[in-house]
Amino acid sequence: MDLKKRVLDIANMLQSNAIDAVILFDAANIRYFTELRMTEGVQSILVITADAEITYIVPVLDYKRAILNCWINNIVIFPEDNPNYLMPLTQILQEKIIQKVGIEEDVLTYHKINFLKEVFHGELISVDNILTNLRAVKTEEEIPLIRKAAEIADQAMFESLKIVQEGVREADVSALARYIMEKNGAERTSFPPFLMSGKNAWLPQRFSSDKEISKSELILFDMGAIYKGYCSDLTRTFSLGNLSDHQREIFYLAYYAQQEAIKALKPGKQAWEIDKVARDIISAAGYGSNFPHLTGHGLGMSIHEKPIIDVGSNTILMPNMVVTIEPGIYVEGVGAARVEDMVLITETGCEVLTKTDRNLIN
Amino acid sequence: MDLKKRVLDIANMLQSNAIDAVILFDAANIRYFTELRMTEGVQSILVITADAEITYIVPVLDYKRAILNCWINNIVIFPEDNPNYLMPLTQILQEKIIQKVGIEEDVLTYHKINFLKEVFHGELISVDNILTNLRAVKTEEEIPLIRKAAEIADQAMFESLKIVQEGVREADVSALARYIMEKNGAERTSFPPFLMSGKNAWLPQRFSSDKEISKSELILFDMGAIYKGYCSDLTRTFSLGNLSDHQREIFYLAYYAQQEAIKALKPGKQAWEIDKVARDIISAAGYGSNFPHLTGHGLGMSIHEKPIIDVGSNTILMPNMVVTIEPGIYVEGVGAARVEDMVLITETGCEVLTKTDRNLIN
Numbered sequence: 001m002d003l004k005k006r007v008l009d010i011a012n013m014l015q016s017n018a019i020d021a022v023i024l025f026d027a028a029n030i031r032y033f034t035e036l037r038m039t040e041g042v043q044s045i046l047v048i049t050a051d052a053e054i055t056y057i058v059p060v061l062d063y064k065r066a067i068l069n070c071w072i073n074n075i076v077i078f079p080e081d082n083p084n085y086l087m088p089l090t091q092i093l094q095e096k097i098i099q100k101v102g103i104e105e106d107v108l109t110y111h112k113i114n115f116l117k118e119v120f121h122g123e124l125i126s127v128d129n130i131l132t133n134l135r136a137v138k139t140e141e142e143i144p145l146i147r148k149a150a151e152i153a154d155q156a157m158f159e160s161l162k163i164v165q166e167g168v169r170e171a172d173v174s175a176l177a178r179y180i181m182e183k184n185g186a187e188r189t190s191f192p193p194f195l196m197s198g199k200n201a202w203l204p205q206r207f208s209s210d211k212e213i214s215k216s217e218l219i220l221f222d223m224g225a226i227y228k229g230y231c232s233d234l235t236r237t238f239s240l241g242n243l244s245d246h247q248r249e250i251f252y253l254a255y256y257a258q259q260e261a262i263k264a265l266k267p268g269k270q271a272w273e274i275d276k277v278a279r280d281i282i283s284a285a286g287y288g289s290n291f292p293h294l295t296g297h298g299l300g301m302s303i304h305e306k307p308i309i310d311v312g313s314n315t316i317l318m319p320n321m322v323v324t325i326e327p328g329i330y331v332e333g334v335g336a337a338r339v340e341d342m343v344l345i346t347e348t349g350c351e352v353l354t355k356t357d358r359n360l361i362n
Numbered sequence: 363m364d365l366k367k368r369v370l371d372i373a374n375m376l377q378s379n380a381i382d383a384v385i386l387f388d389a390a391n392i393r394y395f396t397e398l399r400m401t402e403g404v405q406s407i408l409v410i411t412a413d414a415e416i417t418y419i420v421p422v423l424d425y426k427r428a429i430l431n432c433w434i435n436n437i438v439i440f441p442e443d444n445p446n447y448l449m450p451l452t453q454i455l456q457e458k459i460i461q462k463v464g465i466e467e468d469v470l471t472y473h474k475i476n477f478l479k480e481v482f483h484g485e486l487i488s489v490d491n492i493l494t495n496l497r498a499v500k501t502e503e504e505i506p507l508i509r510k511a512a513e514i515a516d517q518a519m520f521e522s523l524k525i526v527q528e529g530v531r532e533a534d535v536s537a538l539a540r541y542i543m544e545k546n547g548a549e550r551t552s553f554p555p556f557l558m559s560g561k562n563a564w565l566p567q568r569f570s571s572d573k574e575i576s577k578s579e580l581i582l583f584d585m586g587a588i589y590k591g592y593c594s595d596l597t598r599t600f601s602l603g604n605l606s607d608h609q610r611e612i613f614y615l616a617y618y619a620q621q622e623a624i625k626a627l628k629p630g631k632q633a634w635e636i637d638k639v640a641r642d643i644i645s646a647a648g649y650g651s652n653f654p655h656l657t658g659h660g661l662g663m664s665i666h667e668k669p670i671i672d673v674g675s676n677t678i679l680m681p682n683m684v685v686t687i688e689p690g691i692y693v694e695g696v697g698a699a700r701v702e703d704m705v706l707i708t709e710t711g712c713e714v715l716t717k718t719d720r721n722l723i724n
Contacts, residue, residue: 103472175545179541
């Protein structure tokens with residue numbers, strides 16, 4: 001990856017916005033610039049100045065590994081298990097003439113703000129938009145990794161569905177899918193894979209339970225892998241047969257809305273226009289209030305990132321954005337249906353990255 | 363679980379501290395009072411007032427399930443995928459005469475603070491200590507769940523070690539351990555299980571890689587299950603044989619330090635005293651600087667909670683606290699060793715909850 005270019009890009013954006021430096025705490029934002037994998041839940045801090053100087057602050061346990069494996073020269077430690085892990089920032093903020101610091105407003109906590117305000121008396125300003133815009137358009141180096149993440153999810157869907165039969169627990173199938181993803185090269189999953197059958201699907205429960213799968217149910221299975229930091233996301237709806245006409249109707253409606261939204265994807269459109277395609281189809285059939293979520297979302301080093309494809313989202317779609325398309329219909333007492341694919345926006349239209357068969361109801 | 367008692371307990375603590383209400387965003391804090399499982403990453407909000415009124419704000423997708431499965435009567439929704447999910451707070455904060463609001467300073471973000479400050483002009487005060495003190499001492503209802511979480515980790519350690527041989531990837535073993543935990547009733551794992559062999563252990567890497575396991579290495583395997591919301595945590599060090607005397611020395615030293623620290627655990631001691639037992643043994647043998655982390659930590663609905671067993675931690679140990687004891691030694695070019703058990707503090711001493719054999723080096 002051309003990480004120096006990424007640093008120069010963000011530095012240019014900081015200069016354009018008269019911001020002197022950014023302090024990053026979000027793991028995905030940090031890895032975007034460092035390419036160093038950290039285990040989940042470990043806090044590290046990245047500082048990038050408007051003149052493209054970069055300092056990486058890591059826990060003492062990760063220091064040797066960072067020195068060995070990370071391209072950044074200036075690596076600083078903070079003590080493990082010590083609430084003063086922000087201490088090294090003091091020196092950095094005082095060393096430089098920094099008046100205006102960019103922060104992640106959805107990540108920076110009250111504790112950290114209070115610390116920052118003790119050692120830094122300048123202005124704090126959100127840079128969430130700058131970062132999400134930068135990451136929304138994928139580079140040619142990123143796309144093969146996203147393709148591979150999609151392929152791992154496809155494999156896991158295909159293999160884990162083989163064990164599905166009456167009496168198998170929801171949690172057994174999702175446990176197997178996770179295992180297959182990790183065996184096939186996933187660092188971990190994008191989120192805990194979840195299979196929801198029958199009532200659990202229309203509630204919707206959003207996690208796998210001990211409930212056993214049976215006939216006459218619509219069954220949703222949502223999963224994704226992380227490959228070298230990049231997320232995939234894939235949902236299929238299937239059944240063991242004996243469905244009612246009503247269940248079939250909502251499945252084919254959700255599937256049709258999804259396919260039409262995908263056909264509409266191309267550069268230059270605004271995200272809400274894609275959402276409208278799916279939402280209008282579902283509303284016209286009388287299920288508008290049964291589609292209570294977005295049509296899709298960007299994904300990359302985070303499972304949810306720009307562009308959000310929803311009502312009111314005016315992000316202009318651009319080549320090399322990667323999004324999900326996943327309208328869903330949830331009807332109490334009947335069932336739920338959602339078909340979700342990952343789609344790469346191209347110069348002229350789009351390419352669907354996830355491949356598993358879409359019509360899996362019997 | 364006696365959830366009403368928990369609400370009364372926190373309400374009493376709020377009254378004692380002249381705090382009118384708490385607004386909770388942390389998933390573990392919220393589940394402690396609601397007992398409703400939410401999938402990872404979903405934001406919900408719990409408000410408890412000093413007169414023990416409780417309001418639960420959930421995403422629209424979780425509303426039906428919350429109404430069905432949660433004991434709380436006052437359940438309010440916010441729109442899914444909408445950054446205005448804090449909106450329902452406006453009404454609650456204005457309805458009541460609330461001057462001083464307790465918040466979680468390690469969780470509340472800049473974005474949320476800015477929102478709160480728009481709709482609420484009173485004082486914000488950290489209640490982290492109140493909540494962590496409340497949760498640190500487990501009830502008689504919680505302990506069986508923690509025992510079960512420990513048992514699931516023991517089973518996964520035992521079963522997954524069976525596939526370990528030369529040439530097996532680190533990631534294959536941890537993937538299997540996760541699968542076994544999920545098959546045996548874990549909701550998910552406390553953290554991504556990680557096996558680190560040879561160099562990866564002394565760095566230490568803290569995640570499983572594609573590296574193949576071989577002889578002459580110390581191998582660390584750290585894992586934990588979540589059972590009905592409660593975490594376990596277990597580490598073993600093992601080998602495929604052909605170890606050097608130096609590798610054996612650090613293993614037996616870490617193991618001895620751990621056993622002595624466990625023997626020292628009893629009510630009335632301060633947490634630093636337990637840390638000192640382990641740290642003094644390791645330092646006296648000349649490895650003080652090779653033990654760069656805490657001796658242990660509490661666990662419950664979070665994988666790290668009070669009491670922290672580390673230098674300077676003056677928490678007084680009490681019956682029904684559950685902690686890990688896990689001193690570790692990491693020597694560049696040689697290897698690493700850590701034996702970690704979960705321990706319940708009793709009226710007279712302690713009881714070790716994790717059972718897997720501890721001496722697994724050949």
